[in-house]
Amino acid sequence: MDKTINQKAWFLVLPVFAVVAFSAILPLMTVVNYSMQDTFGNNQFFWNGVGWFKELLDPSTDLGSRFLASLGRNLLFSAIILAIEVPLGIVVALSMPREGWTVAVCLVILALPLLIPWNVVGTIWQIFGRPDIGLLGYTLNSLGFDYNYVSNEFDAWATVIVMDVWHWTSLVALLCYAGLKSIPDAYYQAAQIDGASRWAVFKAIQLPKMNRVLLIAVLLRFMDSFMIYTEPFVVTGGGPGNSTTFVSIELVKIALGQFDLGKAAALSLVYNLIILIVCWVFYTVMTNAGVERPAKQGGA
Amino acid sequence: MARIDLVDLAHSYSGNDAPAESFALKPVTMTWRQGGAYALLGPSGCGKTTLLNLISGIVTPSRGKILFDGTDITPLSTQKRNIAQVFQFPVIYDTMTVGQNLAFPLQNRGVPKAEVEARVRQIADLLDLTFYLDRKATRLTADAKQKISLGRGLVRSDVAAVLFDEPLTVIDPELKWQLRSKLKALHRELDLTMIYVTHDQTEALTFADTVVVMHDGRVVQSGTPAELFDKPAHTFVGYFIGSPGMNIVPAVVSGREARIDGHIIGLHRNYGVLPAGAKIEIGVRPEFVNVAAPASGLLSATIERIDDLGRVRFARIRVGDAKFAARVPPGFSVPDNMVGLVFDPAHVHVYADSRLVEGVA
Numbered sequence: 001m002d003k004t005i006n007q008k009a010w011f012l013v014l015p016v017f018a019v020v021a022f023s024a025i026l027p028l029m030t031v032v033n034y035s036m037q038d039t040f041g042n043n044q045f046f047w048n049g050v051g052w053f054k055e056l057l058d059p060s061t062d063l064g065s066r067f068l069a070s071l072g073r074n075l076l077f078s079a080i081i082l083a084i085e086v087p088l089g090i091v092v093a094l095s096m097p098r099e100g101w102t103v104a105v106c107l108v109i110l111a112l113p114l115l116i117p118w119n120v121v122g123t124i125w126q127i128f129g130r131p132d133i134g135l136l137g138y139t140l141n142s143l144g145f146d147y148n149y150v151s152n153e154f155d156a157w158a159t160v161i162v163m164d165v166w167h168w169t170s171l172v173a174l175l176c177y178a179g180l181k182s183i184p185d186a187y188y189q190a191a192q193i194d195g196a197s198r199w200a201v202f203k204a205i206q207l208p209k210m211n212r213v214l215l216i217a218v219l220l221r222f223m224d225s226f227m228i229y230t231e232p233f234v235v236t237g238g239g240p241g242n243s244t245t246f247v248s249i250e251l252v253k254i255a256l257g258q259f260d261l262g263k264a265a266a267l268s269l270v271y272n273l274i275i276l277i278v279c280w281v282f283y284t285v286m287t288n289a290g291v292e293r294p295a296k297q298g299g300a
Numbered sequence: 301m302a303r304i305d306l307v308d309l310a311h312s313y314s315g316n317d318a319p320a321e322s323f324a325l326k327p328v329t330m331t332w333r334q335g336g337a338y339a340l341l342g343p344s345g346c347g348k349t350t351l352l353n354l355i356s357g358i359v360t361p362s363r364g365k366i367l368f369d370g371t372d373i374t375p376l377s378t379q380k381r382n383i384a385q386v387f388q389f390p391v392i393y394d395t396m397t398v399g400q401n402l403a404f405p406l407q408n409r410g411v412p413k414a415e416v417e418a419r420v421r422q423i424a425d426l427l428d429l430t431f432y433l434d435r436k437a438t439r440l441t442a443d444a445k446q447k448i449s450l451g452r453g454l455v456r457s458d459v460a461a462v463l464f465d466e467p468l469t470v471i472d473p474e475l476k477w478q479l480r481s482k483l484k485a486l487h488r489e490l491d492l493t494m495i496y497v498t499h500d501q502t503e504a505l506t507f508a509d510t511v512v513v514m515h516d517g518r519v520v521q522s523g524t525p526a527e528l529f530d531k532p533a534h535t536f537v538g539y540f541i542g543s544p545g546m547n548i549v550p551a552v553v554s555g556r557e558a559r560i561d562g563h564i565i566g567l568h569r570n571y572g573v574l575p576a577g578a579k580i581e582i583g584v585r586p587e588f589v590n591v592a593a594p595a596s597g598l599l600s601a602t603i604e605r606i607d608d609l610g611r612v613r614f615a616r617i618r619v620g621d622a623k624f625a626a627r628v629p630p631g632f633s634v635p636d637n638m639v640g641l642v643f644d645p646a647h648v649h650v651y652a653d654s655r656l657v658e659g660v661a
Contacts (some may be wrong), residue, residue, distance in 0.1 A: 189358050190391035192378040194452060195408040204404070208394040 009215055014177040022294070034265035041259065052266035063254075063263050067270075069242065077246065078225040081164050084219055086214065088165065089172025096177055107177075110170040118167075122234025125163040129235070149236060153243040156236045160244055168224070172217045180206060181212035212286075221280045226275060247271055302369040302382070302460035303353065303495070306334040310362035311350055316362040324350045327364065332461065332495065337487045339508035340497045343540070346404045347517040352463050355495070356385045368460045384465040386453040388472060390445035392437040399424070399433040402451045407439045409456070423451045426486055440472045447479070454486060461493035468503065480507055483638040501541050513537045526635065529585070530647070535654040538583045544607075544614055544625040548590065551582045553650050558582050563599040568645045569659025578652040586625035588647035591639040593614045599625075600639025606634060615639065 035052055037045040058064040096106050113121070131137040131148050140147040149159040183205060191201045229248035232238065238245035238253075245253075251271065255264030303468050310327040312318040320326070325347045332338060335419045338565030353359040354484045355366060357378035365374045373381050384405070393401055399420055406416045420580050424430045425446045432440065437448055446467065453462050464483075468476045484507055487494050503509050505525040512522040513536070521533040532546060533540035552559040553574060556567045565582070574580060601617040601624060613628040617639065626641055628634060 184389070186387045186389060186391050189378075189385070190387060190449070190452075192358065193356060193383065193385045194405040195379045196404070197408065200408060201405075204393040204395065 020261055029035070031265045031268060034066055034261045036262070038262045039259075046264060052262050053270070055263075056270060065252055065269075066242075066254075067247070067267055070245050070247045071274075074226055074228075074246050077161070077164075077228070080161055081168070081225050082218060082221055084161070084165050085169045085172050086218060088169050089178050089217065090210070090214075092169065092173035093176035093180055096173075098181070107174070109281050111171050116167070118230040119234050120206055121163065121167050122231040125159060125166075125231070126235045129159050140171070146214055151240055153240055156240060156244050159235060160232045163235065164225065164228070167231070168221060172221065174215045175213045179210040183209045215282070215286045219279075219286065222282070223275065223279065226278070236286055301474055302493070303334050303372070304461060305367040306330050306332075306355075307350075307365040307367065309354060309361050309366060311354055311359060311362045320353075323362070325354065325361075328519050328625055330336055330512075330519060330522065332493060334493055335491055335506050336510055337484070338493075338495045339504035339511045340495060340514060341499070341504040341511050341540075342514035343499055347516045348499075349465055350513070352385070352465055352495065353495050355461070356383045356463055358385075362499070367489050380622075382458060383463065384453040384456055384459045384461075384462045386449050386465065386467045388466045390442060392445050392448050392451045395439045396437060397434055398429055398437050398440070398448055401437050401448050402433075402455050404430075405452055405456055419455055419457065423455045425481070426454075426489070427451050443475055446470055448481065450479075450483075454490065457490070459492065463497055464494065464496040468498075476503075482509060489622065501543075502531070505541075511541075513540065513541055515540070515602065520563055531649065531656070532583065533656045535583055535651050538585075538649075542585055542587075544586050546583045546585050546616075547622075547624050547626075548581050548583045549619060549622045550649075551580060553580050553582065558648065558650070560599060565599065565643050566645045567648055567650070567659065571650050571657060571659045574650075574657060575652045579654075581651045581654075581658065582648055583651055584643060584648045587625040587627055588644040589624075590629050590642045591617070591626045591634065592629075592639045592642050593635065594638045595598060598642060598655045600640055602639055603634065603637055603639060 036048060036050070037263055038048045038051075041046050052063070055061045055063045056067050059068050092110070097103050115218075116124075128134045129137045129149050131141045137149075146152075147155050160294045164179075187205050187209075188201065191205060196204065227248060228246055229252070232244045232246060233249055233252075236244045238249045247267075251264055251267050254260050256265060307329055308327045309325065309329070310323050311325040314322065316405040330352070340351065342348050350359060354361050357373075357380075361374065365372050367373070368382065369643060390630065393404060402420045402423055403416050406419060411419075420433075421430070425435055426500060427450060429444070429447055429451060432444065437445065440448075450464075450467060453464070468479060480503060483494070483496075486492075487583060496507050497506070498507075505528075509524060510522060511525055511528055513520050513528065513534075515534065515536040521528060521537045523533075528537055528541050532541065535546070535548050538548060549560055551565075553571050554569070555572065556570050558565045558567055560582070591601075592598060599619065601619045604616045606628065607614045607616060614625050615628050615634060617624045617626060619641075624641075626639075650659065
């Protein structure tokens with residue numbers, strides 16, 4: 001094993017290293033540094049060790065209870081929107097035309113919500129849902145529903161969820177549509193010959209063939225919904241009470257509202273870690289699902 | 301199990317109003333008898349697959365009717381027609397085992413469970429798939445997958461016909477031979493009508509008892525392999541079937557004589573009246589022309605090369621401007637440039653505008 005030793009290679013890696021250091025490593029280390037300290041302003045810092053982390057994971061403290069409660073809300077939110085958006089996206093993709101000019105029309109309409117900036121989406125729904133002037137809020141109230149996302153927790157959640165479904169179902173639908181388009185016609189023809197019902201075609205051909213894109217869709221939607229900030233912040237501001245305060249909103253409150261840089265840094269590190277772990281789990285599951293294990297052939 | 305009749309069946313992918321010449325399948329009327337083993341032979345793009353898809357109902361014809369046992373089934377969907385089809389590339393249901401794949405067409409039709417099981421076992425047995433029955437179908441080789449596709453086509457006992465659309469394309473040559481003989485055996489055993497599409501003449505001739513040759517959207521001849529070989533109804537059949545193909549040479553034909561380059565070849569039959577203005581050619585298979593030493597009574601030709609096929613040698617020669625192939629008799633040492641040709645008059649056919657003219661004995 002004669003390896004050519006070429007120290008010049010280090011110089012070639014250096015620029016990338018420098019860029020990554022400035023863009024990622026240094027800021028991250030700053031956060032790590034903050035997370036070990038406490039500050040009362042004036043650029044004065046006091047060493048706190050792992051104190052913030054202990055508090056963060058202890059529900060009996062203020063910081064811990066706020067973090068764990070918002071984390072719970074985040075998980076519930078992600079679960080609900082996945083449960084709605086994935087099946088809905090599949091249904092939308094299945095009902096889209098397969099060819100002709102209508103395909104382009106459908107694709108553009110589906111892509112529209114994805115192109116709107118997040119805070120604009122929030123603003124749209126904030127106004128849309130207002131009981132006094134919003135089309136949705138006013139209509140619902142006129143129909144006799146006591147709908148008010150500012151004062152009612154359930155209404156606030158419903159609004160945020162419907163908003164997310166409106167914003168992101170398209171993504172799932174587009175991914176599924178791409179998966180469906182890649183199924184060769186021969187499969188449908190064979191299914192016709194085999195006398196398969198619509199449901200059997202879905203179960204035996206379409207769903208298995210969409211497997212991969214569905215995993216990608218679930219991953220993307222989970223990550224995005226887990227990090228959600230802008231839309232609920234604009235619509236509900238995290239309220240009423242703390243009912244729609246997700247981890248990211250809590251984080252901003254602590255960091256910028258209370259200027260508790262140490263607590264916020266510890267929280268963001270843990271938050272980051274959770275996302276990394278979930279990402280890794282998904283990635284592993286996905287790559288393993290795609291691996292064709294060599295068939296064991298014997299006999300015949 | 302049924303007799304299939306095609307009545308003026310025609311199809312164009314650009315609609316019924318398309319010009320007649322652009323039709324993928326030009327009007328055809330023919331009958332496929334119950335229990336027959338048919339091959340649909342022709343070059344790529346000649347309309348074989350279109351014809352097959354019309355019979356199975358994947359494509360709806362622009363014109364004409366399809367009858368199963370005299371009942372018009374043209375408007376019926378594929379599911380409602382009693383037909384099975386195997387495609388060029390394996391289609392398997394990924395999430396199912398091999399056994400479930402084979403059972404799928406039966407289950408969808410509500411066949412009782414015990415019967416499904418028995419039939420699946422029988423088919424798996426015939427195709428050597430028993431070993432894999434409980435295995436997931438995704439992880440098998442292309443060969444095995446295509447066997448599953450074949451199995452799904454054969455598993456229903458009540459189908460009017462099983463259609464094969466070049467099913468052995470993805471299979472290794474070695475296994476191809478085995479599977480083809482297997483299909484032939486299955487045909488005898490299961491008593492199903494089989495229609496087998498291929499562009500490979502060996503495949504067609506070994507599988508079928510009736511070969512239907514298609515060319516440019518038309519059925520040009522349908523007959524036994526021997527008929528296609530001995531008496532091609534169309535010059536296309538002549539050179540498409542056989543290797544090397546039939547020699548087709550322009551000639552002047554009158555009575556019992558054909559004249560090529562002023563040289564006279566005797567004919568077995570009398571061709572009194574030929575269509576006026578038609579392009580007259582004679583066709584003769586290389587197997588029925590021998591090369592000989594040049595002599596005054598023989599049509600002379602220039603040698604281009606000799607193809608030695610082991611059992612037999614063919615001389616590639618030139619008669620005037622026309623390319624020609626002829627048999628080299630065993631033991632004959634071929635001269636350098638010029639040879640004479642000895643024709644077997646019984647196997648010289650006359651074609652007018654590419655179609656066979658029947659002479660009078």
